[in-house]
Amino acid sequence: MDMDSTENGQDHRLGRIRLLDEQRVNLDGFAEPDPELGMIAHRSPNDPEPSWVVADDGTVLEMDSRRAEDFDAIDEFIVRYAIDHEQAPRSMAMSEVELARLIVDPSTPREEVLRVCSGLTPAKMARVVSMLQPVEIQMAMMKMRARRTPSNQAHVTNRLDDPLLIAADAATAVLYGFRELEATVPVLDDAPAVAIGLLIGSQVPAPGALTQCSVEEARELAMGVRGLVSYAETVSIYGTEQVFTDGDDTPWSKAFLTSCYASRGIKMRLSSGAGAEVLMGQAEGKSMNYLEARCVALAKAIGAQGVQNGGIDGAAITASVPGGVRELHAENLMVMLRGLESCSGNDSLVSESTMRRTSRTLPTLLSGSDFIFSGFGSIPSYDNMFGPSNFNAADLDDYLVLQRDWGVDGGLRSVDPTTLEAMRREAAEATRAVFEYLGLADFDDEHVEAVVMAEGSKDLPQTDGLKVLNAARIIDQSGLTVLDVVRALAETGFPHIADRVLGMARARISGDYLQVAAIFDEEMNVLSALRDPNDYRGPGTGYRPSPERQAQIDAIRQARSVADLVREQAKFAEPGRLAPLGPAGVGDDPREVVIGVSPAFGTRLYRTLSGMTIYEVLEQILAGLEEEQCVPRVVRITDTIDLGAIGKSAARLSGSGIGVGLQAKGTVLIHRRDLPPLANLELLSVAPLITPEMYRLIGINAGRHAKGTTPAPMRNAYTDEAITARYHTKVVSMVAIERREAERREADGHIELEVTR
């Protein structure tokens, strides 16, 4: 029987183990590496030795230890298209260490690395990236990603396929800064209705966000042809021939399909990612990294402009084996090393542990990518029809703070609630107007209002699912196109949105967004590997946020200034309750205790960090003193903000020689005339945790010290809150205010105060 099992209802686990068992990380599954199942991140014993053997006439005889006559369809396609036969002999002759250094070294330009990598076989590239340390992978990603400006993609979906909510959430995502929006549908036939909502909403805050609605290929292409979506990415490829053909495709059919999308001016990337082959039980004993190296080479060979990888649906499988999370990043790097757009995963929840899922995403955020997420769940998890993403709507503030903490551009920006409401309303209203104008469906005001205010679809009134389905059917049957949407927007009073939606259609004519890593910025400029190439060459080079963009990154809605704090504090002022009587003198009553308060106490600051007002705090201390039959006086100490000095000054003025020092933030101590300034009799320093009872006890104990009797024991407050994180910014502001008041009032001397109770 295990030491940690329970027997007869008795828990025999060690307390320390029980504590760990309760942590969320232990809800995750972890697997022993098992190369036969493909449950190994890097370097399976079954991975082939890299090789490239060519006959005198240039015919390839062998790649990665496989002879040409045994090439499977994937090998064949890679040999024909992915690998530069001129470059290969040179690149393959280089050692893995040499290649790894070339990839990481900032002084070797990206173009040079791309040239060398064009001659690498999948097995060789897999070996090279598997020897990189995490920070080396990040260095390489910073240099090798295609587009200079990083960006981000959002999932925008909901359980009801409600097109108005899709539109409002699309507008929300664009307002937050996402430049690609990916939808899908729980009900396949709803797709065109969702695509239209997404298209309209995506253009409300700013022009240029690309949209897609992920369904099966023929439908997706049909929606693309009609201009209802502008890109596609769920065109999957796999690393073994068996899984590939089980997926009902071959490299040739996928290459043809890729060209089909381009022929209609639709941006497209392929989708792969480790773990997929393992999940299908067909990894052929190979490592995840090697199979993905094959996928990435194949994507290059097919001629796709980019790849979505980094685990994707198999991310949690990959993360369950040693080195798995590093493998996910290595996958993204391999895409970059082939010169393709990296849409860098992070789009499925890899862990129940917040610490672990942050650890999975942070490296990508710090190094930057063409798309840091291939789907940040911009809607609440329950509305994500792809399944929860690694970061979701509830994590937006966390993400914005991470961006700000590190000072990096993660593609997003803060949003103020007023603008957000306006954008959501406009998106919902414009979509309603289009649906009504085109005779697709009618939505009432109540529905629009619910959509605007909703967190997600759970906040919407119960609706008839048939309404959306019916609308979608009409769209399909009547062959509605983007031009109908534009006309409807123009005719129903949304000319500026009409113009932006038409702008997305117009952009197809030039096709500039078919190039590698293309997005539109908010002025409809194309940013791509051609127009905005990554030029990182070491410190001081490459992408740096503009001052405007940096200001967006730095400004989060929760940030507060000193002026904000003064305004907030003023709300708690109770005028007339603390009246100055004049200069304070030295008392002679042996029962007298002086409460010395800080310069801003009741002049600028009125509420302590615990949330009690300064009046409540005073009442408690006074009551405590009175319980001990002492005579309290209250004096404002004007020449210092230091709590010890305040207490000591109060003690000097006190007939008993005992003083209480009290700052406006709530820290309090008891002092005695003859003690050195930095000593004290009792101190409560963690202001946020001081309760009314504790203040009363301070009064009681000060009284007892004055009388020479035994004080009552004080319990220290405890909390596991991040006290410094919560309160220190406030403390800094409060101290600044205290300091200012001290400078202003010093000349006045200490002032006797009358407390009205």
Added chain:
Amino acid sequence: MSATSYSGRRAEEVTVEAVRNGELNLDDIRISRSTLLAQAEAAERSGSVQLGLNLRRAAELTAFGDEEMLAAYEALRPHRSTFDELEALAQRLEARQAHECARLVREAAEVYRRRGLLR
């Protein structure tokens, strides 16, 4: 940028006003063969040979209707076609100047025969 659409319309002519007047159809916002070829050249100049080739195939496919195009895709999927059917498809593609596409289909037929992916 003064690219013209599939129908020959200039991008500047694609306006909301024109849409309201019913002057535009999908071919006016569809990418043309020559624009795709220009994009292929741009990709090749920047070193993306494979993307260039993909865009060349795409340029060829502008001549085909959606259904024809998707039927050709379907024929290339595993176990859909015999060797001869793929050869016939290649000839049809070639007859309409889709030489790169035809080459891809012929190559597929050879590999499919060796790997058992024919019907």
